[in-house]
Amino acid sequence: MKVIVIGATGTIGRAIVQAIGNRHEVIPVSFSKSMIRVDIADKTSIAKMFEKTGRVDAVISAAGLARFGPMGSLTDADFALGLQNKLMGQVNLVRLGIDQLTDNGSFTLTSGILSRNPMKGSTAISLVNSALEGFARAAALEMPRGIRINIVSPNWVIDTLKAFNMDPSIGTPVEVVAHAYVQALEGTMNGKVIDAIK
Amino acid sequence: MKVIVIGATGTIGRAIVQAIGNRHEVIPVSFSKSMIRVDIADKTSIAKMFEKTGRVDAVISAAGLARFGPMGSLTDADFALGLQNKLMGQVNLVRLGIDQLTDNGSFTLTSGILSRNPMKGSTAISLVNSALEGFARAAALEMPRGIRINIVSPNWVIDTLKAFNMDPSIGTPVEVVAHAYVQALEGTMNGKVIDAIK
Numbered sequence: 001m002k003v004i005v006i007g008a009t010g011t012i013g014r015a016i017v018q019a020i021g022n023r024h025e026v027i028p029v030s031f032s033k034s035m036i037r038v039d040i041a042d043k044t045s046i047a048k049m050f051e052k053t054g055r056v057d058a059v060i061s062a063a064g065l066a067r068f069g070p071m072g073s074l075t076d077a078d079f080a081l082g083l084q085n086k087l088m089g090q091v092n093l094v095r096l097g098i099d100q101l102t103d104n105g106s107f108t109l110t111s112g113i114l115s116r117n118p119m120k121g122s123t124a125i126s127l128v129n130s131a132l133e134g135f136a137r138a139a140a141l142e143m144p145r146g147i148r149i150n151i152v153s154p155n156w157v158i159d160t161l162k163a164f165n166m167d168p169s170i171g172t173p174v175e176v177v178a179h180a181y182v183q184a185l186e187g188t189m190n191g192k193v194i195d196a197i198k
Numbered sequence: 199m200k201v202i203v204i205g206a207t208g209t210i211g212r213a214i215v216q217a218i219g220n221r222h223e224v225i226p227v228s229f230s231k232s233m234i235r236v237d238i239a240d241k242t243s244i245a246k247m248f249e250k251t252g253r254v255d256a257v258i259s260a261a262g263l264a265r266f267g268p269m270g271s272l273t274d275a276d277f278a279l280g281l282q283n284k285l286m287g288q289v290n291l292v293r294l295g296i297d298q299l300t301d302n303g304s305f306t307l308t309s310g311i312l313s314r315n316p317m318k319g320s321t322a323i324s325l326v327n328s329a330l331e332g333f334a335r336a337a338a339l340e341m342p343r344g345i346r347i348n349i350v351s352p353n354w355v356i357d358t359l360k361a362f363n364m365d366p367s368i369g370t371p372v373e374v375v376a377h378a379y380v381q382a383l384e385g386t387m388n389g390k391v392i393d394a395i396k
Binding site: 043 | 274277281285312313317324329
């Protein structure tokens, strides 16, 4: 399959490329570090990306920004960032991408464990992650031509926890997280939220 | 208790006012039909509402617009309406309302069954309702001074189904839905999504 991986140079994106690169034709896309670039917060940028890639069998998104911080210190702009970037960015990948997918193609988006296991400081991120899960469940009912859409809700990745000086023992190896994307890509599930926890 | 009910003239809001009006001091608020009015999509309007109501013990919101329709026909503006009105409108009631609540006060927001039981045409609404549930769960961890926040996820109300010429047998009586708000207001729960289904 010809598969776009957006966020291909991030922690999770790199692991996805590694997991599927040996048996699929991967087109890596990122905000600044790949041959093909995209700013998912900008619909024009998404449209240009699809012009460059042409028709594909699958779009995997492991991209999107949202702001962590105490609710009282999050600004309107902080909430707007999550809505425009991680949330509507991925929603717009689907809205603009449907016509670019082959029959029986698939979308795999990314939310995150904070959707259902929040922590102090996660209001804006929990909001966005939950929104994405609700969107994916609903969008699955309307996909044409056998197209599927699923969403991976990754636990904290061990490497990310280490980078933030947090306890890595609560984390999940990035290879385990990447495997959830492989399941969504190569399986038959539709409208599923895939918890990538253990 | 002194309780603001936003959306007080809507189907659910009226039933909430009826359910709690005999034992609490209710301040009914709506977009156009109450003495005190608010446009929840406008932060300035929310701030003015709180200036008029003064300090209260609880804020109940049964208000918010989001657009129903096939994903392919929903415009950017349709998605933005849900984000600005039902979603960030209710989030901003909380952000601006915290300082207006007495100690041990409470917020009760409204999502809807489409968050977890989507149907064709519900992508924008499912997104918004799920987002609100994620936000409420996370915000509950950060509430100061014993303040609680919960969210009611109402099933379709029988009267609403009748108004849309849909099968009323799948619906819930509005009094049952209103009771979920009473439980959130008078109980001790925090961070709960209350399914008002039966």
